[in-house]
Amino acid sequence: MNEALIFDTVRTPRGKGKKSGSLNEVAPVQLAAKVLKSIESRNNLNTEDVDDVVLGCVHPIGEQGADIARTAVLEAEWHQTVSGVQVDRFCASGLEAVNIAAAQVMSGQASLSVGGGVESMSRVPLGSSGGAWMADPTVAYNSYFVPQGISADLLATKYNYSRNDVDSYAVSSQKRASEAWKNNKFKNSIIPVKDQNDLPILEVDEYMRPNTTMQSLGALEPSFEKMGKYGFDDVAILKYPEIEAIKHVHHAGNSSGIVDGAAGVLIGNKEMADKYNLKPRAKIRSFASIGSEPTIMLTGPADSAEKALKKANMNASDIDLFEMNEAFAAVVLRFMEALNVDHSKVNVNGGAIALGHPLGATGAIILGTVLDELERRNLSTGLITLCVGAGMGTATIIERV
Amino acid sequence: MNLKNIKLFFDEDNIANLSLQSKNTLINEVFINDFIETIDFIYNNKNIKGIIISSDQNHYNYDYDLDFLLSLKNSKSIFDTITKLSKSLRKLETIGIPIVSIIKGEIKLGGLEIILHSHYKIASKDSNTNFYFKNMKYSFTPFIGGTQRLPRLIGINESINLFLSDKILSAEEALEINLIDEIVDESQLIDKAKKHIIQNPVSLQNWDDNKFKNTKLNPFSSENLGYFISKIASLHANTVNHYPAVKILMSSIYEGLNTDINSGLKIEARHFTWLIQNIETRSMIETAILFNKKEKIREDIISEFKKSFEENYAAEGVRLLINGVSAALIENAGKRLDFKAGPLEIADSLEIQCVINQLDSTDAAVASLIRSMQKINRNGLSKNKGFYDYNEGIKCNIWPSLTELIPESKIQPSVEEVETRLLYSSINNIFFNYTKYSAIQNAEVCDYMLIKEIGFPFWTGGPFNWVRKYGIEYFCKKSNEYSKSFGSRFVINQDIIKILKST
Ligand SMILES: CC(C)(COP(=O)(O)OP(=O)(O)OC[C@H]1O[C@@H](n2cnc3c(N)ncnc32)[C@H](O)[C@@H]1OP(=O)(O)O)[C@@H](O)C(=O)NCCC(=O)NCCS
Numbered sequence: 001m002n003e004a005l006i007f008d009t010v011r012t013p014r015g016k017g018k019k020s021g022s023l024n025e026v027a028p029v030q031l032a033a034k035v036l037k038s039i040e041s042r043n044n045l046n047t048e049d050v051d052d053v054v055l056g057c058v059h060p061i062g063e064q065g066a067d068i069a070r071t072a073v074l075e076a077e078w079h080q081t082v083s084g085v086q087v088d089r090f091c092a093s094g095l096e097a098v099n100i101a102a103a104q105v106m107s108g109q110a111s112l113s114v115g116g117g118v119e120s121m122s123r124v125p126l127g128s129s130g131g132a133w134m135a136d137p138t139v140a141y142n143s144y145f146v147p148q149g150i151s152a153d154l155l156a157t158k159y160n161y162s163r164n165d166v167d168s169y170a171v172s173s174q175k176r177a178s179e180a181w182k183n184n185k186f187k188n189s190i191i192p193v194k195d196q197n198d199l200p201i202l203e204v205d206e207y208m209r210p211n212t213t214m215q216s217l218g219a220l221e222p223s224f225e226k227m228g229k230y231g232f233d234d235v236a237i238l239k240y241p242e243i244e245a246i247k248h249v250h251h252a253g254n255s256s257g258i259v260d261g262a263a264g265v266l267i268g269n270k271e272m273a274d275k276y277n278l279k280p281r282a283k284i285r286s287f288a289s290i291g292s293e294p295t296i297m298l299t300g301p302a303d304s305a306e307k308a309l310k311k312a313n314m315n316a317s318d319i320d321l322f323e324m325n326e327a328f329a330a331v332v333l334r335f336m337e338a339l340n341v342d343h344s345k346v347n348v349n350g351g352a353i354a355l356g357h358p359l360g361a362t363g364a365i366i367l368g369t370v371l372d373e374l375e376r377r378n379l380s381t382g383l384i385t386l387c388v389g390a391g392m393g394t395a396t397i398i399e400r401v
Numbered sequence: 402m403n404l405k406n407i408k409l410f411f412d413e414d415n416i417a418n419l420s421l422q423s424k425n426t427l428i429n430e431v432f433i434n435d436f437i438e439t440i441d442f443i444y445n446n447k448n449i450k451g452i453i454i455s456s457d458q459n460h461y462n463y464d465y466d467l468d469f470l471l472s473l474k475n476s477k478s479i480f481d482t483i484t485k486l487s488k489s490l491r492k493l494e495t496i497g498i499p500i501v502s503i504i505k506g507e508i509k510l511g512g513l514e515i516i517l518h519s520h521y522k523i524a525s526k527d528s529n530t531n532f533y534f535k536n537m538k539y540s541f542t543p544f545i546g547g548t549q550r551l552p553r554l555i556g557i558n559e560s561i562n563l564f565l566s567d568k569i570l571s572a573e574e575a576l577e578i579n580l581i582d583e584i585v586d587e588s589q590l591i592d593k594a595k596k597h598i599i600q601n602p603v604s605l606q607n608w609d610d611n612k613f614k615n616t617k618l619n620p621f622s623s624e625n626l627g628y629f630i631s632k633i634a635s636l637h638a639n640t641v642n643h644y645p646a647v648k649i650l651m652s653s654i655y656e657g658l659n660t661d662i663n664s665g666l667k668i669e670a671r672h673f674t675w676l677i678q679n680i681e682t683r684s685m686i687e688t689a690i691l692f693n694k695k696e697k698i699r700e701d702i703i704s705e706f707k708k709s710f711e712e713n714y715a716a717e718g719v720r721l722l723i724n725g726v727s728a729a730l731i732e733n734a735g736k737r738l739d740f741k742a743g744p745l746e747i748a749d750s751l752e753i754q755c756v757i758n759q760l761d762s763t764d765a766a767v768a769s770l771i772r773s774m775q776k777i778n779r780n781g782l783s784k785n786k787g788f789y790d791y792n793e794g795i796k797c798n799i800w801p802s803l804t805e806l807i808p809e810s811k812i813q814p815s816v817e818e819v820e821t822r823l824l825y826s827s828i829n830n831i832f833f834n835y836t837k838y839s840a841i842q843n844a845e846v847c848d849y850m851l852i853k854e855i856g857f858p859f860w861t862g863g864p865f866n867w868v869r870k871y872g873i874e875y876f877c878k879k880s881n882e883y884s885k886s887f888g889s890r891f892v893i894n895q896d897i898i899k900i901l902k903s904t
Pocket of ligand 1: 149213217253257258357
């Protein structure tokens with residue numbers, strides 16, 4: 001098997017996923033094309049050598065439809081021989097895209113591929129692609145469908161995470177993220193988004209609220225309580241009859257932020273490293289996706305991490321730093337408890353609660369974040385994982401070379 | 402033609418007058434065959450200018466023949482029978498010339514399904530003209546196009562709400578929601594119908610008209626998507642995994658609206674074919690047949706039964722607590738069975754003292770728990786404190802310190818086990834009382850009384866029906882096991898076994 005080497009990681013800043021957000025004026029295909037162009041120029045690529053571009057996108061409809069990966073290849077004016085494929089594993093799409101690109105290289109079927117993702121949540125809103133999972137009565141009944149926010153509150157109820165626990169976690173995410181920005185820790189991967197005249201549109205992650213405190217969070221109303229009353233709480237309890245009532249602890253301040261963004265990871269084999277004189281930064285050790293119970297939905301990261309660890313012949317204690325996507329605070333708390341890993345190793349530069357979670361792109365973004373940090377600290381191994389809709393998890397282990 | 406159910410004549414304008422005879426008000430095999438024959442006859446007569454469908458007498462009371470539906474035995478015969486009628490009506494609907502329904506008197510669901518095939522519906526302006534809906538939760542879904550046509554006519558939400566209600570709509574209300582097109586004096590019904598036919602020589606349904614695109618019906622428009630997602634949840638919660646007609650209704654509508662009427666009709670028929678063979682559906686239809694007979698039962702008997710039934714249910718809940726089962730699991734098990742509340746909540750509402758009436762010598766721990774709670778004034782709802790905490794009569798939560806009095810076992814049973822025990826205990830309590838009160842003459846009447854008057858879960862079809870459907874042998878075996886582990890209240894009387902095995 002060939003080694004899948006990581007040469008470069010690139011991402012846009014994350015814009016608030018609202019009409020008032022800075023990236024709202026930028027079409028998602030442009031965000032993705034900018035990432036590709038930047039990968040091309042940073043690595044002096046002749047794009048004819050790129051075999052495939054794999055991009056995660058969770059709502060591939062409207063302007064994100066019709067295979068946005070190939071569309072972005074064309075818009076970036078890459079060589080016409082470069083194919084593009086869009087993948088959807090919900091929130092882990094960006095990481096899944098990296099894993100697929102890695103698999104192409106590992107299997108010898110590609111020499112150079114890009115894995116990444118894009119989501120403009122301000123232009124193509126969360127939930128807009130519909131789906132049988134939630135709307136088809138037979139499917140929704142049989143799978144005890146509840147929206148993710150209800151699952152997050154169910155998880156917190158089942159594992160006894162109080163409002164205080166989840167809020168404390170959120171405050172620390174904000175602190176870490178603002179520290180990271182103060183120390184310019186994202187500079188390696190981040191590319192400013194500019195317009196066609198080279199005028200800047202956005203250069204920083206604009207969703208952060210560095211002044212967040214326990215008090216300011218304490219004032220926020222739970223976001224999913226009303227939704228729960230429509231019947232979703234009762235459906236969750238039908239599936240989890242040991243629970244008396246769902247405690248609604250998640251809100252705007254301890255859930256992942258809705259943002260716009262795109263990211264890409266350049267992956268190739270040794271031959272390509274030599275050809276372009278690229279220094280491999282890390283290799284992909286292993287990756288795994290799993291299915292888990294779909295109503296509680298968000299317990300998959302631990303299972304997928306364990307599966308990836310097993311494939312790499314490693315233990316959780318062999319991992320230097322973790323990036324566990326902060327979909328909701330309770331998800332990370334549960335992950336740390338299940339794998340018995342300390343918070344000091346997890347999301348050391350903050351996460352999606354502070355910075356936002358542009359669905360299709362996040363997996364590729366946080367892979368770049370952890371690799372940059374491993375280099376800064378001169379550590380070796382990183383594990384990236386995300387919880388996934390409908391009860392799944394995806395994890396990837398990287399190791400610096 | 403020699404038809405029992407339908408009169409057909411042609412008037413001087415070459416309009417076919419098709420009148421349903423109310424001496425047979427039920428949609429059954431004879432009706433279906435008569436209908437098909439009539440439609441074929443009309444279809445082959447090329448000179449006809451239009452069709453008026455009416456009811457011969459003062460009612461349009463066509464409803465379904467429940468005995469007939471239950472008599473259909475296998476998937477193929479059910480599917481073939483209903484699609485035969487549905488296809489024939491579809492042929493009528495697409496004939497090209499105008500079809501007008503004139504409506505007076507009572508209309509039930511079967512009748513509604515038939516008039517939905519007409520292009521124009523005129524109702525008589527009198528207080529006797531009413532549309533009767535009957536909540537499908539307790540029965541079955543329409544099967545001659547009702548789930549496809551009503552939403553296309555009046556909207557998704559409006560249809561689902563009507564189908565899941567016991568509403569009676571007046572002609573005015575029906576006009577308001579677009580269910581019918583016009584209201585006139587009874588004496589003018591025929592004239593108006595003729596006038597409509599003469600003025601509209603070519604006619605088809607909106608759903609067959611390419612010019613007419615109703616975007617409101619797309620299940621994936623953002624409005625409808627949100628509606629479906631939350632409606633499914635609220636109905637799923639409300640039906641606690643029972644009452645399959647509700648899910649089937651939603652599925653027929655959702656799946657059908659994602660395509661055209663022809664595929665929608667097939668979707669509906671396949672769902673119905675499954676539904677009518679479902680054990681819960683059949684149990685509920687059997688009970689509904691009994692409802693129609695309206696047996697009278699003495700009030701004092703009902704209240705004796707009810708008292709014993711509720712106290713026993715509450716006591717079984719407390720016994721489960723004593724066995725280390727978590728209070729939340731016990732309460733949820735009761736709710737999943739579709740009892741009106743969990744056993745501990747019922748205990749509170751009756752005052753927890755009520756449990757004592759049901760205890761025997763093996764229940765010392767139960768009695769002691771009740772006494773401990775009474776000592777600290779947790780007597781039940783009246784004190785705002787019992788197994789639950791209440792705030793001025795409103796339930797808040799299970800009393801958090803309950804686990805200090807009775808700790809929960811580390812290993813909890815499955816919710817299904819708890820449900821089974823509550824159900825078996827309830828049924829055995831009923832059987833005991835049945836043999837005690839000779840005033841109730843037969844098991845079916847007992848089933849009917851329990852559902853109608855006492856709140857026994859409807860989906861079971863009643864305790865006797867349930868035991869027969871799910872297996873007498875198994876019931877006896879399981880009760881026997883329970884009696885060994887939990888006491889003599891699970892011992893089945895031999896007379897009951899005889900009754901169960903008879904018929
Ligand atoms: C939880 C959720 C519903 C909240 O949505 P929202 O209410 O629109 O959230 P907003 O970001 O607009 O915040 C609302 C308000 O909360 C307050 N707020 C948010 N974060 C805060 C913080 N850290 N400190 C203090 N106040 C805060 C602010 O007043 C804010 O209003 P403002 O932006 O006008 O100042 C939404 O963020 C969400 O769904 N997140 C999960 C996304 C998801 O499911 N992703 C896919 C699966 S992981």
